Amino acid sequence: MPGATEQKIIDAAVRLFASQGYDATSVQEIVTAAQVTKGALYHYFRAKDDLLFEIYRLLITSQSADMDRIIGLGLPAGETVREILASLVTSTAERVDETAVFVRELHRLGEDRMTDFRAERRRYHETFLAVVEKGQADGEFSSVVPADTVVRIALGVVNQLPMWFRPDGQKTPAVLAGEIADFVLAGLR
Amino acid sequence: MPGATEQKIIDAAVRLFASQGYDATSVQEIVTAAQVTKGALYHYFRAKDDLLFEIYRLLITSQSADMDRIIGLGLPAGETVREILASLVTSTAERVDETAVFVRELHRLGEDRMTDFRAERRRYHETFLAVVEKGQADGEFSSVVPADTVVRIALGVVNQLPMWFRPDGQKTPAVLAGEIADFVLAGLR
DNA sequence: GCCACCCTACCGACCGGTCGGTATGCTCAC
DNA sequence: GTGAGCATACCGACCGGTCGGTAGGGTGGC
Structure with a gap:
């Protein structure tokens, strides 16, 4: 049961990975799209x-x-x-x-x-x-x-x-x- | 009808792309596998x-x-x-x-x-x-x-x-x- | 009631390393 | 001599991940 921030990150990642591919999507793009920061992402994901x-x-x-x-x-x-x-x-x-x-x-x-x-x-x-x-x-x-x-x-x-x-x-x-x-x-x- | 060098490059690229994916494969890996140099690759491909x-x-x-x-x-x-x-x-x-x-x-x-x-x-x-x-x-x-x-x-x-x-x-x-x-x-x- | 203490959640500047691509020059067949 | 076919050294951009720090809410001792 992911929290709100976690969910926003996953949703953004899915969308970007689907349209550009995993490697072509930078972590920075994900956090920008999810409207969070890198710190937040690495707080929830290793x-x-x-x-x-x-x-x-x-x-x-x-x-x-x-x-x-x-x-x-x-x-x-x-x-x-x-x-x-x-x-x-x-x-x-x-x-x-x-x-x-x-x-x-x-x-x-x-x-x-x-x-x-x-x-x-x-x-x-x-x-x-x-x-x-x-x-x-x-x-x-x-x-x-x-x-x-x-x-x-x-x-x-x-x-x-x-x-x-x-x-x-x-x-x-x-x-x-x-x-x-x-x-x-x-x-x- | 690609020449021999060109063909070697394509073959190596196919093999590497298939096993690792496009982005995860560096140009250096391709030329090493094909036993040519970067110069050769960029001579044939833009x-x-x-x-x-x-x-x-x-x-x-x-x-x-x-x-x-x-x-x-x-x-x-x-x-x-x-x-x-x-x-x-x-x-x-x-x-x-x-x-x-x-x-x-x-x-x-x-x-x-x-x-x-x-x-x-x-x-x-x-x-x-x-x-x-x-x-x-x-x-x-x-x-x-x-x-x-x-x-x-x-x-x-x-x-x-x-x-x-x-x-x-x-x-x-x-x-x-x-x-x-x-x-x-x-x-x- | 209040303050010291802590903890989770988050921030964002920064780093080492890698990557695609280029600039320059050699060499050899014609 | 000249152009096709390479070789090599190098560049600047960018990327994943780190790390010192902060904001704010809960909690227990007095």
């Missing part, structure tokens, strides 16, 4: 690096929680896949900046944090994979295309969203989420 | 920036040529989509580093070059879109999911390839290309 990590952490935490909640509902595989994709697409559409930073600057994570991150992503990936595989085993889904490729495609689409989704475009996130879920499920029948 | 642009140009030119060639064959929509995806996936798998740089550092392009790039990508996108729309109009494809969303998904998958494809993995590019094409076509039936 390094510029920590800002990136905090952005990732907030995003991953919320996505994992969403998926766990949906799986907890115990719906059939088709419904589960639809709900997971829909929630992922809408939440990503609401946070395009965070996701853009996430996708683009991921490799900048240090050794330790990268290990943590990979473990978390692996968990997410395999949870989703298990849903698809169960659907295939039960005969609800076709097995023509291997489950891992399907999962890769589905999650890849979401990561690419920031590249072309525009909040002021014609399609609302909900409509788009429906279309993407339709398409993926069509490929699974 | 700025570090130009290296990025050259990497993009080479990639886009070859992809556009591939697509034009395939469409020129005049195959049915289904076959055309399969061929385009297959060639895109295999050529991307062969050039993961270039694609990774492309996806990650695109936003760094200056105003003018960004405009040029957008025009080229738009052309690529709409050519592909036309194929899908024709397939839908002819009744070969279903129209449940709008053509533009399908194209977005298909191209998005390819852009995400560098995130998870490993040349030393179990699946060859050709096998993977087949699976991706199968999946997309399944969603179009």
Whole structure:
């Protein structure tokens, strides 16, 4: 639960990282945009690096929680896949900046944090994979295309969203989420 | 047709940009890796920036040529989509580093070059879109999911390839290309 | 009631180091 | 001799991070 100043700093950092990239954004730019000073930033964060990590952490935490909640509902595989994709697409559409930073600057994570991150992503990936595989085993889904490729495609689409989704475009996130879920499920029948 | 020195510089730049990112890679690192000197680099390129642009140009030119060639064959929509995806996936798998740089550092392009790039990508996108729309109009494809969303998904998958494809993995590019094409076509039936 | 003491939150000038780019000159093929 | 193809030494701008200091609110002893 970040305080007001902390939040202002993170918000400004997300905006600037998304539009210019991490390295191209100076700490001075961040504090100017957030209307605080360098002292304030280094009071709350040990390094510029920590800002990136905090952005990732907030995003991953919320996505994992969403998926766990949906799986907890115990719906059939088709419904589960639809709900997971829909929630992922809408939440990503609401946070395009965070996701853009996430996708683009991921490799900048240090050794330790990268290990943590990979473990978390692996968990997410395999949870989703298990849903698809169960659907295939039960005969609800076709097995023509291997489950891992399907999962890769589905999650890849979401990561690419920031590249072309525009909040002021014609399609609302909900409509788009429906279309993407339709398409993926069509490929699974 | 770049000369030998020029090529060495570009190769080194691609490798370093892919593993560390553009900003995190210094010009000195590039020339050291390429076993040339700064003088040589600035003899062939006006700025570090130009290296990025050259990497993009080479990639886009070859992809556009591939697509034009395939469409020129005049195959049915289904076959055309399969061929385009297959060639895109295999050529991307062969050039993961270039694609990774492309996806990650695109936003760094200056105003003018960004405009040029957008025009080229738009052309690529709409050519592909036309194929899908024709397939839908002819009744070969279903129209449940709008053509533009399908194209977005298909191209998005390819852009995400560098995130998870490993040349030393179990699946060859050709096998993977087949699976991706199968999946997309399944969603179009 | 009040003052001494402390602590959190924040300020902003400053530093060492790095980076992209340049200026100048050599060398060798034609 | 002359221009393409480099090599080398160097510059000024900027960047992440530090550090001595301050403002103001809480708290306990008397």
